[in-house]
Amino acid sequence: MSPAATNAVDRETIERLEERALFIRKETIRLISIAKVGHYASAFSCAEILSTLFYGVMDLKQGEPDWPDRDRFMFGKGHAAVALYPILADHGFLDREVLDEYTKLGNPLGDHPDRTRVPGVDFSSGSIGHALSAGLGMVLAGRLDGRDFNSFVLLGDGEQNEGQVWEAAMSAAHHRAGRVIVIIDRNRYCLDGEVDEVMGIEPLDEKWRAFGWDVHEVDGHDVSALCPLLRSLADREAPEQPAVVIAHTVKGKGVPFMESEIGWHLGYLSPEDEAKALEYIESAAQRS
Amino acid sequence: MAAQQTIQRTTAESWTLLDLLDQAPGLHALADALIEITEEGAPVVALTGDLKYSNGLVRYAERFPERFFNMGISEQNMVSVAAGMATTGLTPFVADFASFLPLLCCEQIRTDVAYSQLPVRLIGHHAGITLGFYGTSHHATEDLSITRAIANLTVVAPTDAAMLAASIRASVGWEQPIYYRIGRGREPDVYTPAELRDFEFGRAIWHHWGGDAVVIATGSMVAPAAEAVERLRGEGHEVGLLDMHTIKPIDRQAILMASAGGAPLITVEEHNTVGGLGAAVSEVLADKGSRSRLRRHGIPDVYSLIGPPTHLYRHYGLEGAGIEAVIREELERG
Structure with a gap:
């Protein structure tokens, strides 16, 4: 039986996770309208992954970003941090007013997350490829201290090009760090175009399996599949094998004119287009 | 095991x-x-x-x-x-x-x-x-x-x-x-x-004051620099020696004290003369507008040769005798 089938998730939870994914998309648009440039499409492809982790899977305490036993979150594709900040505010880690000044001079929130400035950011990112190593370090340290938290590491698919990812993959399997759970946002695009044209990464599942990992694949926009799968991985008893979930996603998901359009990796919506984008997102909310 | x-x-x-x-x-x-x-x-x-x-x-x-x-x-x-x-x-x-x-x-x-x-x-x-x-x-x-x-x-x-x-x-x-x-x-x-009971990052250690020249050395170069300084002091030259163990934060005060009398300064490091101790000292002197001459001694801006370490130290003048020769040059320049 697949792990997903063992942990059915109730309808109410599913609706909540879907609603929060839409909230993440809307907040992303609002914040980028302040900065006037940002990674909409990268944020949209992982909106369901983030909502599932932060509202359905991770063990966190409201208002306590430094709780030592909390599950950790590493944002390998840190350029989508704009999607994380509203979630941190929602969890009481960060004042909501700080969001309103996103990227302005002296504000702690930049395009990439900074652990020294933003409570709730477990690790600074921005340089692609470091996050898995950091997440592994936390799990090894937790083990030494008798703490059993999980490190969730969200990697981009373009990030798979980085050598350090594979050093860390080898290392996590070697150190039997079963509390490391990687999610790959397989949205198929990086900055210059399609990942598989810029630098091919397939067969991705076989690569991770060959490195000793427990490999799963899922539709990264279907919270009813994501949530039970991630919960089952998080709840394993004394796991020794690290796990990776290849989440198949659509870059720009939710706004049709952005979906899989490479120009939208980094961009800015005019007020007119912003209204259109919000309309699409709202109508998706009504449909569900 | x-x-x-x-x-x-x-x-x-x-x-x-x-x-x-x-x-x-x-x-x-x-x-x-x-x-x-x-x-x-x-x-x-x-x-x-x-x-x-x-x-x-x-x-x-x-x-x-x-x-x-x-x-x-x-x-x-x-x-x-x-x-x-x-x-x-x-x-x-x-x-x-x-x-x-x-x-x-x-x-x-x-x-x-x-x-x-x-x-x-x-x-x-x-x-x-x-x-x-x-x-x-x-x-x-x-x-x-x-x-x-x-x-x-x-x-x-x-x-x-x-x-x-x-x-x-x-x-x-x-x-x-x-x-x-x-x-x-x-x-x-x-x-x-016992001599290091009060060791602090950023606080250099004076071995000698020097009115004729002051050598500022770091790491592995302190021992051979001390050997060179002792020989020159034995001949009556008033050569100082400062152990700059911390490169950052650098002990600005000690550098400015070393340069206060106007004697030439000689930095010694087992490192490229670009960007290391010599550079750090030169920045302090330049910021202060110091007129002290600075000789940066180390590996010149080249890829070091292959050879046994002791031979390499001799080749680059980073053993006692080599450092002594550099200090003498500076003493002769006055």
């Missing part, structure tokens, strides 16, 4: 890295100091990349196996793992060749350790030209320059085994990350542990 048993002991003439460990008190000092502070309750973990015999951390691994992590030949992963560990309150000591750690992992050190304000300790061992004929790839003559340019990173080059131990003790509670530049552990003793 099967691997240890299979090491073949060779004769003293054989030049193998592992055998020479027995003659490397400086590297014993590394493991011993780490064991000591761990026993005293410091939350230490030690990491290395397949070099536990080369840096002597094998002793630490035997004493605290659960606190020792061999990360294999994956240095970048190792530095980021250490940063992750530090977020939970541990103090990771990461040891690897100085030719690789700050160069290969420069960006991990900058982004994950220093920018993230995590108290990771990076030990670059076999720095400078100490790996001799292992080849120029194994020489580290840029590490001070690179680490010095990273904000929020303390950079220290301990003089001898006693100072390595003292500086590791001083690191307990030091919030900034630290880059330690050490040699191959066979540097002659300059200090007794």
